[in-house]
Amino acid sequence: MTRALEHWLRTEHTAFCPGCGHGILMGCVIRAVDELKLDRKKLLFVSGIGCAAWIPSPNIKADTLHTLHGRAVAYATGAKLANPKLTVIVVSGDGDLSSIGGNHLIHAARRNIDLCVICGNNQIYGMTGGQTASSTPVGAKTATDPEGNRYRPFDLCAVTRAAGAPYAARWPVTRPISLVESIKKAISINGLGFVEAVSPCPTQFGRRNRFDDLKSLYDYLVGLCVTREEAKKMKPEQLWERFVIGEYDD
Amino acid sequence: MSGEAQILMGNHAAAEGALAAGCTFYAGYPITPSSEIMELLAERLPANGGTFIQMEDELASISALVGAAWAGARSMTATSGPGLSLMMEGLGYAAITETPCVIIDVQRAGPATGQATRVASGDILQVRHGSHGDYCPIALSPWSVQEMYDLTIRAFNLAQRYRVPTFVMSDEGIAHLRESVRLHRDFEIVERNRSIESPPFGTDAPDGVPPMPAFGDGANLLVTGSTHDEWGYRRVDHPEQHARLVERINRKVLDHVDDIVEVDSRYLDDAEAVVVAYGFTGRSALSAVKQLRTEGVKAGLLRLITLWPFAEREVRALDGKAIVVPEMNRGQVAGLVRQQVCGGVVSLCQTNGEVIEPAAIVDKVKEALA
Numbered sequence: 001m002t003r004a005l006e007h008w009l010r011t012e013h014t015a016f017c018p019g020c021g022h023g024i025l026m027g028c029v030i031r032a033v034d035e036l037k038l039d040r041k042k043l044l045f046v047s048g049i050g051c052a053a054w055i056p057s058p059n060i061k062a063d064t065l066h067t068l069h070g071r072a073v074a075y076a077t078g079a080k081l082a083n084p085k086l087t088v089i090v091v092s093g094d095g096d097l098s099s100i101g102g103n104h105l106i107h108a109a110r111r112n113i114d115l116c117v118i119c120g121n122n123q124i125y126g127m128t129g130g131q132t133a134s135s136t137p138v139g140a141k142t143a144t145d146p147e148g149n150r151y152r153p154f155d156l157c158a159v160t161r162a163a164g165a166p167y168a169a170r171w172p173v174t175r176p177i178s179l180v181e182s183i184k185k186a187i188s189i190n191g192l193g194f195v196e197a198v199s200p201c202p203t204q205f206g207r208r209n210r211f212d213d214l215k216s217l218y219d220y221l222v223g224l225c226v227t228r229e230e231a232k233k234m235k236p237e238q239l240w241e242r243f244v245i246g247e248y249d250d
Numbered sequence: 251m252s253g254e255a256q257i258l259m260g261n262h263a264a265a266e267g268a269l270a271a272g273c274t275f276y277a278g279y280p281i282t283p284s285s286e287i288m289e290l291l292a293e294r295l296p297a298n299g300g301t302f303i304q305m306e307d308e309l310a311s312i313s314a315l316v317g318a319a320w321a322g323a324r325s326m327t328a329t330s331g332p333g334l335s336l337m338m339e340g341l342g343y344a345a346i347t348e349t350p351c352v353i354i355d356v357q358r359a360g361p362a363t364g365q366a367t368r369v370a371s372g373d374i375l376q377v378r379h380g381s382h383g384d385y386c387p388i389a390l391s392p393w394s395v396q397e398m399y400d401l402t403i404r405a406f407n408l409a410q411r412y413r414v415p416t417f418v419m420s421d422e423g424i425a426h427l428r429e430s431v432r433l434h435r436d437f438e439i440v441e442r443n444r445s446i447e448s449p450p451f452g453t454d455a456p457d458g459v460p461p462m463p464a465f466g467d468g469a470n471l472l473v474t475g476s477t478h479d480e481w482g483y484r485r486v487d488h489p490e491q492h493a494r495l496v497e498r499i500n501r502k503v504l505d506h507v508d509d510i511v512e513v514d515s516r517y518l519d520d521a522e523a524v525v526v527a528y529g530f531t532g533r534s535a536l537s538a539v540k541q542l543r544t545e546g547v548k549a550g551l552l553r554l555i556t557l558w559p560f561a562e563r564e565v566r567a568l569d570g571k572a573i574v575v576p577e578m579n580r581g582q583v584a585g586l587v588r589q590q591v592c593g594g595v596v597s598l599c600q601t602n603g604e605v606i607e608p609a610a611i612v613d614k615v616k617e618a619l620a
Binding site: 041 | 343
């Protein structure tokens with residue numbers, strides 16, 4: 001992040017572990033709102049509980065609402081409807097938005113509430129110690145699946161699009177320019193825009209899956225990414241351990 | 251009192267009270283026996299410039315309520331036992347973030363689904379203790395359709411004055427009763443202090459209520475359900491910050507009982523036996539007391555209009571008299587009364603989904619005096 005963007009911060013340090021991708025995602029979020037020249041006074045960040053929920057609170061200097069686990073989208077819905085002049089951006093994690101909070105996400109998409117929802121997907125419950133999430137790839141080891149996850153993960157972009165959101169996109173944090181552009185689109189469209197950032201968690205995911213250095217974890221995640229075109233040629237079950245990247249705008 | 255008398259259902263009077271009190275936001279989920287409140291507001295609130303939304307469940311309802319309050323709304327919901335149970339975590343969030351909101355709980359027979367269409371008052375202790383940790387909501391208990399209107403208005407004002415979730419603890423009996431009510435305008439509307447100059451989560455007074463700006467006011471608010479300092483920064487490993495916050499959010503209510511606690515005293519001056527009652531049961535209790543008086547029994551009534559904070563001083567003043575507490579539960583308020591007096595307290599419990607008849611209270615008072 002450049003010094004020119006520091007006016008968006010109210011902290012000098014984040015709580016993120018070394019190698020965590022959420023700092024890159026935070027930079028992308030800030031760059032997006034800065035490039036859109038949004039009025040800080042009319043900008044509200046809402047987050048749930050988890051590592052990604054700490055991206056806006058307390059780091060970003062604007063109104064922030066750090067809520068209960070899973071309920072960020074419901075709080076955001078109330079705030080947006082009560083004051084439609086607010087630009088409301090939800091930033092939270094995969095467990096928060098899709099496991100405990102999945103119902104609120106699909107209903108906000110169904111209602112097409114004018115929110116930008118950003119999911120920092122680290123494939124695991126980072127803050128609580130590395131348990132399986134509804135986004136954990138099949139086969140990945142966690143504190144609660146020591147033999148490897150058996151159940152297919154959600155494709156949250158497909159879920160939100162199917163529920164009614166007009167725009168969804170997924171990028172790894174190694175593609176920050178694409179992330180910034182997608183976040184800008186998700187903020188600007190009229191309705192619910194959803195952006196998922198595939199973000200590495202060296203502390204919980206990397207450690208349990210034997211990635212001894214950061215580069216090998218990043219290489220692993222990037223290696224799991226396939227474009228939407230490539231995904232069309234693959235069997236559905238092959239995608240359970242992949243990340244389909246790109247814009248879900250068709 | 252201004253306003254023409256008219257016949258209304260209790261739930262509709264509560265909705266009228268909300269509109270009169272300046273409610274601008276309703277989020278809720280349908281549940282018997284409260285749904286008439288949301289149905290009337292679905293029609294009337296948007297017409298008044300407010301916002302109505304039916305959410306996907308009660309977890310979402312109380313969350314939307316709090317989000318809307320921070321965005322500047324005067325927000326409310328209505329529910330019943332099963333929905334209230336789902337709202338408990340959100341209640342704690344509203345308490346620690348000091349968010350004004352109004353929750354009308356139309357009580358029905360529980361636990362669980364219980365008897366959805368039958369009357370009870372089984373939620374008294376739940377609103378006080380149902381969410382984890384220490385917090386102190388305000389709860390009011392109407393006994394008439396008129397009080398459904400009046401106490402809903404009062405609930406909005408108390409919520410704003412003390413920045414605290416405030417309950418109107420109705421029951422199926424009052425909610426579906428139809429009787430005369432005046433939709434008067436003889437009240438003031440309390441607006442919250444939206445100053446951005448002082449910290450929004452702390453004051454120098456240990457029982458103080460800080461100002462609460464809204465999103466969009468330029469305060470760069472940091473609102474969190476974690477322990478926080480006066481500007482909202484998380485302080486999750488700081489013993490003094492936690493104690494200070496928890497003490498203040500309780501004391502700002504408990505130290506102001508003179509303003510908040512309201513009781514209705516009848517025939518108490520010379521009473522030898524006192525019935526302590528609330529909600530629909532207060533009607534039966536008054537009827538019983540009047541009958542006892544005609545029989546020469548010196549009976550009186552202490553009706554609790556405010557349930558939380560509890561009317562400790564008023565109940566303590568009854569010590570030495572025979573006390574009977576009729577309730578549509580297993581003695582939730584009787585236990586609170588026992589904490590305040592040394593003498594015996596007779597609990598008249600009824601958990602059959604029916605209202606308590608005056609005759610049962612008359613018999614119990616005579617038993618207590620014997």
